Amino acid sequence: MMNPRELSSLENFFYHRSEVNLHSCFYLALLLNALPAKKQLYKALQDTIATYPQLHQNITKNKEDEYLYVEDIKKTPIEFEDVVEFVAWEKFEEKEINSIFQTYNFHYRNDRPLWKILVVPSLNTFILLLDHALFDGISAVKIWETFMEKLNKSSEIENIDVTVPLYIPEENHEGTLVASQHPYDIWPVPIAWKVKSFIATKLFNWYPQAIISPNSNLFEFKGYKFPEGFLSQYPKDGVTSFKVRNDNTQKLIKMAPGKLETILKNCKTNAVSLTSYIVAIIIIALRNVTQESYTGNLLKVSIPINTRNICANQVNTPEEMLQLGNFVGSMDFEHPINSDSGIWDIARDVQQFITKNTTVGISDIINNIKLLDGINCEEFVKKKIEFSSNGPASTFEVTNLGFQSFKGSCMESSSYFIKDAVFNEPQGMSDIFTCSVISTPIGGLRCSLSYPKDIAQEFEPCWDYIKNNF
Structure with missing residues (x-):
């Protein structure tokens, strides 16, 4: 578990913009050559979440000083269905694109992650939705890089229990280091x-x-x-x-x-x-x-x-x-x-x-x-x-x-x-x-x-x- 980190003023701006629904999310979508089995998708996501602490974090408000902080999800496990949604689209065009921005808006001050993946089986397409307070476009690239690496390794694994949560807060997780302050703050x-x-x-x-x-x-x-x-x-x-x-x-x-x-x-x-x-x-x-x-x-x-x-x-x-x-x-x-x-x-x-x-x-x-x-x-x-x-x-x-x-x-x-x-x-x-x-x-x-x-x-x-x- 990482110690809570105060938001930078840039993150603070993006937080308040989303908090009043002036911005929902952005996305980076991938077209793959084939659709992985659920157990492979599960394992790739589990390993990716374990790699990046930001994927199991949200933003909270301190009751004492009213400041905004980034902190780990503390109580609620992240289930597969929390971050993966299968959608029955036959195409990915204007109607579907606008429906993403109209529908998916992440919420702060709760035990939920600030990202989600939409899977379009008919198109072999995976759409990563991200909140902009804690993520930028290059973050999406980094997440997909790790996901694809883990996905290709997951094909070698046979016995995976997909009913177990992807992330359990009480467990220790070895991931990338996270700064105690945003670089802009120093x-x-x-x-x-x-x-x-x-x-x-x-x-x-x-x-x-x-x-x-x-x-x-x-x-x-x-x-x-x-x-x-x-x-x-x-x-x-x-x-x-x-x-x-x-x-x-x-x-x-x-x-x-x-x-x-x-x-x-x-x-x-x-x-x-x-x-x-x-x-x-x-x-x-x-x-x-x-x-x-x-x-x-x-x-x-x-x-x-x-x-x-x-x-x-x-x-x-x-x-x-x-x-x-x-x-x-x-x-x-x-x-x-x-x-x-x-x-x-x-x-x-x-x-x-x-x-x-x-x-x-x-x-x-x-x-x-x-x-x-x-x-x-x-x-x-x-x-x-x-x-x-x-x-x-x-x-x-x-x-x-x-x-x-x-x-x-x-x-x-x-x-x-x-x-x-x-x-x-x-x-x-x-x-x-x-x-x-x-x-x-x-x-x-x-x-x-x-x-x-x-x-x-x-x-x-x-x-x-x-x-x-x-």
């Missing part, structure tokens, strides 16, 4: 940022819209009224939480491995990453929106980044402690929609921006997150809705989990191997639409594009451009 903060934090705290308390309200010149679709287009329920008349519509149009862009290799070669020739290329394509695609359909001129692109390496280098966090968790930062790239720059020119601008912010500017990204340290995150989440009547703070988000071989789990010589993977996230409060990307050796690139139905007609020419240029 991050060195320069004097200048301490001053900024002091000012931000005071300003939020006195005049929150100065911090939260989006840029008045930000590109917004006239057809996407916010928050009406985002929410179907508000806290009032005895109702204590929001309800997100989560009825987005869901598109999936597929790029075969051969074409992906060609695109990557072109990216290398132009000294840009695939992420920069994708951002550039979407920026140019938005030029196809008619001027009558939007206001504002400034496109803002949110690009989340994985901060594990900088945490290891800057505050000496051991790699073992950085396997699962919420180790993200975000960059906001801005570009005028009326620019006539070409794809590679924009991609180079994006790449220069990313390179700067992930090298000399990385400390500023972490310190910007730490501005939340002095702010009431619960109030911050609610006021982001209250003072965002003009629309979300960003136009769109591109999250790229990169090229993942899942530690050799895509090799066709294995009993069970990964043929494809898809990553996606729910309708969000911070962006109009999202682009979630992952690439694998056999499946190639998969890009989940999710945008509100309210702008489906206006976005159609953008979608045509995107799918024709991928």
